[in-house]
Amino acid sequence: MFSGQEGVTIKTIFVQGPVPGFRLLFVLVLSLVLIVADARFDRLEEVRSRISTFLAPVFWLGNAPDRLGDWFAGLVTPREDLVSENEALKARLMILERRALKYAAVAAENNRLRELMNASGTLDDRVVVAEVVGVSPDPYSHEVIINKGSRDGVSAGQAILDANGLMGQVLYTSAFTSRVLLISDSSHAVPVEVLRNGLRAILLGNGDIGQLELVHVPDTGDIREGDVLVSSGLGGRFPKGYPVAEVSSITKDPGAPFITIHAEPMASLSRSKLVLVVFQEAGAAGAGELYDQQDDGEGGSAGDAEPGEAR
Amino acid sequence: MLSVISYPVMLLSIVVSLVLSISLFPHGWFEFRPEWVGLMVFYWTFRAPAQFGILSAWVLGLLLDVIEATPLGVNALGMAVIAFLVLTVHQRLRMFPMVQQCLIVFLLLGINQMLVHFIKQLLGAESAGFDYLWPAATSAVLWVIVCPLLDRLNLKLG
Numbered sequence A: 001m002f003s004g005q006e007g008v009t010i011k012t013i014f015v016q017g018p019v020p021g022f023r024l025l026f027v028l029v030l031s032l033v034l035i036v037a038d039a040r041f042d043r044l045e046e047v048r049s050r051i052s053t054f055l056a057p058v059f060w061l062g063n064a065p066d067r068l069g070d071w072f073a074g075l076v077t078p079r080e081d082l083v084s085e086n087e088a089l090k091a092r093l094m095i096l097e098r099r100a101l102k103y104a105a106v107a108a109e110n111n112r113l114r115e116l117m118n119a120s121g122t123l124d125d126r127v128v129v130a131e132v133v134g135v136s137p138d139p140y141s142h143e144v145i146i147n148k149g150s151r152d153g154v155s156a157g158q159a160i161l162d163a164n165g166l167m168g169q170v171l172y173t174s175a176f177t178s179r180v181l182l183i184s185d186s187s188h189a190v191p192v193e194v195l196r197n198g199l200r201a202i203l204l205g206n207g208d209i210g211q212l213e214l215v216h217v218p219d220t221g222d223i224r225e226g227d228v229l230v231s232s233g234l235g236g237r238f239p240k241g242y243p244v245a246e247v248s249s250i251t252k253d254p255g256a257p258f259i260t261i262h263a264e265p266m267a268s269l270s271r272s273k274l275v276l277v278v279f280q281e282a283g284a285a286g287a288g289e290l291y292d293q294q295d296d297g298e299g300g301s302a303g304d305a306e307p308g309e310a311r
Numbered sequence B: 001m002l003s004v005i006s007y008p009v010m011l012l013s014i015v016v017s018l019v020l021s022i023s024l025f026p027h028g029w030f031e032f033r034p035e036w037v038g039l040m041v042f043y044w045t046f047r048a049p050a051q052f053g054i055l056s057a058w059v060l061g062l063l064l065d066v067i068e069a070t071p072l073g074v075n076a077l078g079m080a081v082i083a084f085l086v087l088t089v090h091q092r093l094r095m096f097p098m099v100q101q102c103l104i105v106f107l108l109l110g111i112n113q114m115l116v117h118f119i120k121q122l123l124g125a126e127s128a129g130f131d132y133l134w135p136a137a138t139s140a141v142l143w144v145i146v147c148p149l150l151d152r153l154n155l156k157l158g
Helices: A007-013 A020-039 A045-054 A056-062 A064-076 A079-116 A285-294 A299-303 B007-020 B036-047 B054-068 B074-093 B098-122 B131-157
Strands: A126-135 A143-146 A159-161 A166-173 A178-182 A189-194 A200-205 A212-215 A228-231 A243-251 A260-265 A274-279
Touching: A020 B054, A020 B074, A045 A056, A045 A166, A045 B054, A056 A064, A056 A126, A056 B007, A189 A243, A212 A243, B007 B036, B007 B054, B007 B131, B036 B054, B036 B074, B036 B098, B036 B131, B054 B074, B074 B098, B098 B131
Parallel strands: none
Antiparallel strands: A126 A143, A126 A274, A143 A178, A159 A166, A159 A274, A166 A178, A189 A200, A189 A228, A200 A212, A212 A260, A228 A243, A243 A260
16 A cells, blocks of 8 residues: 555554455444344355365364374273173173064064054164264354264254264254254254153253253143153154153142243263264154044144254 | 564464364363454454454354354454454554453453354343353463464464
């Protein structure tokens, strides 16, 4: 901008070129346009996915210290420990295989009975093992990043499990990683039913990683402490029948129309390292048909929930 | 303004700040995780106002938006505001003793956090009280270490 002899002295004053205020204004307007386009109209998924793929090395590096620790632990573990662990795992495998044998027979019988009732048979879901490679830097959103992305066939909306129960759902995918919204996030909801009697309700996250909230259960609802809540498959997003949470406390207020119910998530949301991505084969059509036959009155209540898409 | 700026150091520090803001952090301490990217924007606008300005800060904020999965533009806006405020005060800032510089870091990163949380609340997040100011405080404390460290790296490698 400034040339000649006085350039040296003047440049130190106007370091940033003409007017930084103008740039700020430009950037402010651009940001506002982006925010509205992204938050209100969901127009920027493609851009986000591109940038996310570009940032893959950052995600990889973010997980590097942890992997280094694992690798080091692998180096220094004595052989006896590995042998004993191996034996323990083999024993566990035997027990689980026995249970699986029994389960296969029961599942086959169940499908035959369903055929007799003219309902569609249930298919077993296909799963892929993924690893948690990062957590969201924002302490108020419960999100983790897993190391499987659109290259592995993962797409937004798929359910994520750990060994004990439902963990959450895929929010965005990039080529190599995906972002998972946990069920404890305050914008997340899961349609569930009580395993004991099939009572349906919606399980909301409330931003507390160890506690969920079961809402809109009427005062007369049959629910007790210790009841297991499983995903009901209504809403078509989560597969049916996976354990989600266990009821931990029930508070009845005579003046309120609904009971206040708190539940503890089954999955260890903040500790699980390995997770399963569920690929649903037949989708929710089968589940919907099944419910139509049982009762028509209540079908809409839980189906209205748009799990996790309220952001 | 430093007499020499090392571009590799700039690039490396920015990548490290992005990595640090995503790497695993002790559970239960999430609230105190320093705003690494904000700190880097502060440092580089302060030390190299001719090379690193509002636009670079905005792009960096956009990357942070993708990492945090906030709506695109929220952190970008906050970072651009930090860069702008640093540009307006950086000449005085150089004269300040360390303690006063830390205070300014807290102030500016606090403004950034406040803006980001204000926009998030407009978009429907729940209010978190004043807890969101913790990252600004931890970043201000870290300034004592980060600023001399990067200065030394710049002088050595630039």
